[in-house]
Amino acid sequence: MDLVLSEEQEMLKKMAHDFLTDKFPKTVVKEIEESEPGYSPESWREMAELGWMGLVFPEKYAGADMSFLDLAVLLEEMGRACLPGPYFSTVILGGLTILDAGSEEQKQEYLPKIASGEAIFTLALTESSARYDAAAIETKAAADNNAFILNGTKLFVPDAHIADYMLVIARTDEKSKGEYGTTIFIVDAKSPGISYTVLKTIANDKLCEVVFDQVSVPKENILGQLNQGWNEVQKIIQRAAVAKCCEMVGCIQQALDMTVDYAKERKQYDRPIGSFQVIQHYCVDMATDVDGTRLSTYQAAWMLSEGLPCTKEVAIAKAWAGEACQRVMALAHQIHGAIGVTIDHDLQYYTRRAKAAEVTFGDANFYREVVAQEMGL
Amino acid sequence: MDFKFSEEQEKFRQGVRDFLEEELRQGLWEPSCDAWIMGHDPEFTKRVAEKGWIGLTWPKEHGGQGRSFVDRLILTEEMLRYGAPAACHWFADRQIGGAIVHYGTDEQKKELLPLILRGEAYVGLGMSEPDAGSDLASLKTRATEDGDYFIIDGQKTWTSGGSHMNWIYLVARTDPDAPKHRGISEFFFETSLPGVTVQHIVDITGGVHFNEVFFDSVRVPKKCLIGEKNRGFYQVLNQLDYERSGMERLMANYPLFEALIQYTKETKRNGKPLSDEPIIRSKLAQLKIELEIGRLHMYRVAAVMDEGRAPNWESSMSKAYGTAFEQRLASSAIEILGLYGQLSPGSKWVPMRGMAYHSYLSSKGYSLQAGSSEVLKNILALRKLELPTQ
Numbered sequence A: 001m002d003l004v005l006s007e008e009q010e011m012l013k014k015m016a017h018d019f020l021t022d023k024f025p026k027t028v029v030k031e032i033e034e035s036e037p038g039y040s041p042e043s044w045r046e047m048a049e050l051g052w053m054g055l056v057f058p059e060k061y062a063g064a065d066m067s068f069l070d071l072a073v074l075l076e077e078m079g080r081a082c083l084p085g086p087y088f089s090t091v092i093l094g095g096l097t098i099l100d101a102g103s104e105e106q107k108q109e110y111l112p113k114i115a116s117g118e119a120i121f122t123l124a125l126t127e128s129s130a131r132y133d134a135a136a137i138e139t140k141a142a143a144d145n146n147a148f149i150l151n152g153t154k155l156f157v158p159d160a161h162i163a164d165y166m167l168v169i170a171r172t173d174e175k176s177k178g179e180y181g182t183t184i185f186i187v188d189a190k191s192p193g194i195s196y197t198v199l200k201t202i203a204n205d206k207l208c209e210v211v212f213d214q215v216s217v218p219k220e221n222i223l224g225q226l227n228q229g230w231n232e233v234q235k236i237i238q239r240a241a242v243a244k245c246c247e248m249v250g251c252i253q254q255a256l257d258m259t260v261d262y263a264k265e266r267k268q269y270d271r272p273i274g275s276f277q278v279i280q281h282y283c284v285d286m287a288t289d290v291d292g293t294r295l296s297t298y299q300a301a302w303m304l305s306e307g308l309p310c311t312k313e314v315a316i317a318k319a320w321a322g323e324a325c326q327r328v329m330a331l332a333h334q335i336h337g338a339i340g341v342t343i344d345h346d347l348q349y350y351t352r353r354a355k356a357a358e359v360t361f362g363d364a365n366f367y368r369e370v371v372a373q374e375m376g377l
Numbered sequence B: 001m002d003f004k005f006s007e008e009q010e011k012f013r014q015g016v017r018d019f020l021e022e023e024l025r026q027g028l029w030e031p032s033c034d035a036w037i038m039g040h041d042p043e044f045t046k047r048v049a050e051k052g053w054i055g056l057t058w059p060k061e062h063g064g065q066g067r068s069f070v071d072r073l074i075l076t077e078e079m080l081r082y083g084a085p086a087a088c089h090w091f092a093d094r095q096i097g098g099a100i101v102h103y104g105t106d107e108q109k110k111e112l113l114p115l116i117l118r119g120e121a122y123v124g125l126g127m128s129e130p131d132a133g134s135d136l137a138s139l140k141t142r143a144t145e146d147g148d149y150f151i152i153d154g155q156k157t158w159t160s161g162g163s164h165m166n167w168i169y170l171v172a173r174t175d176p177d178a179p180k181h182r183g184i185s186e187f188f189f190e191t192s193l194p195g196v197t198v199q200h201i202v203d204i205t206g207g208v209h210f211n212e213v214f215f216d217s218v219r220v221p222k223k224c225l226i227g228e229k230n231r232g233f234y235q236v237l238n239q240l241d242y243e244r245s246g247m248e249r250l251m252a253n254y255p256l257f258e259a260l261i262q263y264t265k266e267t268k269r270n271g272k273p274l275s276d277e278p279i280i281r282s283k284l285a286q287l288k289i290e291l292e293i294g295r296l297h298m299y300r301v302a303a304v305m306d307e308g309r310a311p312n313w314e315s316s317m318s319k320a321y322g323t324a325f326e327q328r329l330a331s332s333a334i335e336i337l338g339l340y341g342q343l344s345p346g347s348k349w350v351p352m353r354g355m356a357y358h359s360y361l362s363s364k365g366y367s368l369q370a371g372s373s374e375v376l377k378n379i380l381a382l383r384k385l386e387l388p389t390q
């Protein structure tokens, strides 16, 4: 047992921290959030050059052959910096899924494009029920000679409006309702019949409604096996939940650091507010939540990285992170006083993202039930 | 980074489990909450000693096993999981042996460590006094030099296991004129010395767990002074990191959790097991999540110690977290049991041998003993977050 980062991971962390601090001051984050595409193509290219898109792909797909645990370190820094843009959609939802489930041809075709920063990917999973279960999948894909015809509406699809490709989960067996009968397709996002509406969200990220109207997808674009898509969807959700936790660790670590710094500086009654015991204990409660989130997140990331079964550990990490983030942000605000509830203060970026992260890829209620099942209840 | 236990550690854990399973099979004791501090069973302690499981982390030259703190945590985790009656040796093994290894003279090591290793030193911790709780340095018990002796006069209180102890680890004032932190020394001596009187205190559960201990001109030989005279307070601070760091701060009432899970599976309401009810599933899962988070905190402390660092804020964090969890567990258990939850041990109809009742009341003390949660948070604010004092 060894709970510290390796020297290489420390280096990656520092490099990521320096790059992101330099390129994404909050003024830039704000501009990007408000822009139509929601990302900076220039920084996107730079991140690709740093090897971030292909970090965990094998070298033969133009990757850097690093581990999911290494990626966790990078994601934490992205969360700390509030990095806007399609990294999560492209790499976690798109790239890792193709790496895991794709055929050799699919890997050769798509992974180098992701690694080079050429292609933006996303995942079209959730629908109007807003649930992560198989019964929620109503979008249909009907076989038609060598193609499938997609019809339906996906909701909360990140970055769909700028995506080059989408992984779409659709029902290929019309009579089915549950896990069997769902299939994942790699869909050219610019195909005729696809329309997008960008939704307005708390995190100012670009979640879209995507409507498929008679969209034709070639049969060879099935990812994995026909009707057996849900197995892979579960893995997607698992990886995404852990990746989201990593961002959340960065998010609340930064909120804690900002708050402690503020408590040391801000004076009232002729003394730093950080010298008042109640403020001290709030800060300690925050730190305890941050550390619990960090420990459980890295445990889950390590297990995923090692290829170990980790349904329980992932559920624990995400259930905990979701609620811990809310406690941390509530105290961060309380300690910051009125200045923290202004739009020009950095804290609000974290508040907004932490709330969105709580409900994305499973909230605490969702994962408590998973834990209950793992406990044999 | 690596969250894995080594193969050897997995084997060790299995070995501990096998041992405890066999003890249970033979019906030698029943699993219970707080058994690490209330379960006094000299025979059990002897068997543990024979296994070499006392002094696991001490250097080999002192009769220990030179093993890691993670190994010791594995051992204690299993002892707590099974609710094994380990109170006779717990304090000596956890902190007193280590303190003697650290601060003792060669003669003290030769004389005292084997006693602990054999499981024969049932130690009480004589720190708190009626007017010295959190503010330990304000203690008044006096140790006055008189030739080859110190004469001890005063009173300790809340001494856990005081009715079973044969040795006491005592902090007393050796220099009344020095600033209060700088005039305190540590002593370790047998409680059979004339002038030591133990008086039981009945605790909130109705049991006798802690005690008042009175010292009336007790003549303690000078060789019983541990470490440097007047530096005792600083030695204690170091020992407290060990006292606070253990799994007993998370799993003291673990047997209750296991029993509760079992109970909800076996108990039917309106024809369906309790464990089918969404609210109960959710409550139990949340407890499990909190337990696992606590476990990571605990193993982090051990990992830090294995790195050779003092866990001087990590142990405060894990203890404050862990004891709050134990209190929630006990409280939730009564809630889940509903009306049955109020039944006390021995009552007709009482479920789970009254563990919930006992644990609920007993857990109120968890966040006080070995440093109250508030004091621990003060430590964290200063040591970890470096917040200003004024």
Ligand SMILES: Cc1cc2nc3c(=O)[nH]c(=O)nc-3n(C[C@H](O)[C@H](O)[C@H](O)COP(=O)(O)OP(=O)(O)OC[C@H]3O[C@@H](n4cnc5c(N)ncnc54)[C@H](O)[C@@H]3O)c2cc1C
Binding pocket: A266, A268, A269, A273, A276, A278, A279, A334, A335, A336, A337, A338, A339, A341
């Ligand atoms: C939505 C909103 C509307 C407002 N409207 C008005 C208005 O109309 N008119 C107006 O005059 N003001 C208004 N205020 C300002 C409000 O009165 C202040 O926010 C409040 O007095 C706290 O001051 P502060 O924000 O400077 O925080 P600070 O005083 O700097 O406090 C920061 C943190 O330190 C804590 N703290 C400070 N002193 C102590 C202490 N002695 N012990 C323990 N903790 C302490 C605080 O509780 C807080 O958690 C408004 C504020 C908000 C958020």
Ligand SMILES: Cc1cc2nc3c(=O)[nH]c(=O)nc-3n(C[C@H](O)[C@H](O)[C@H](O)COP(=O)(O)OP(=O)(O)OC[C@H]3O[C@@H](n4cnc5c(N)ncnc54)[C@H](O)[C@@H]3O)c2cc1C
Binding pocket: B124, B125, B126, B127, B128, B129, B132, B133, B134, B135, B157, B158, B159, B160, B161, B210, B364, B365, B366, B368, B369, B370, B371, B372, B373, B374, B375, B378
């Ligand atoms: C079950 C149990 C077993 C024990 N076993 C032993 C034992 O074996 N040996 C032994 O020596 N002692 C033992 N103790 C005593 C224990 O160490 C004390 O209870 C503890 O140090 C707190 O002291 P106190 O009870 O006098 O409370 P006080 O110190 O009077 O504290 C009362 C309240 O004030 C708070 N407080 C005090 N100072 C501060 C501060 N600076 N900032 C903020 N809040 C503060 C505390 O957190 C607490 O909430 C035991 C206690 C219990 C409950």
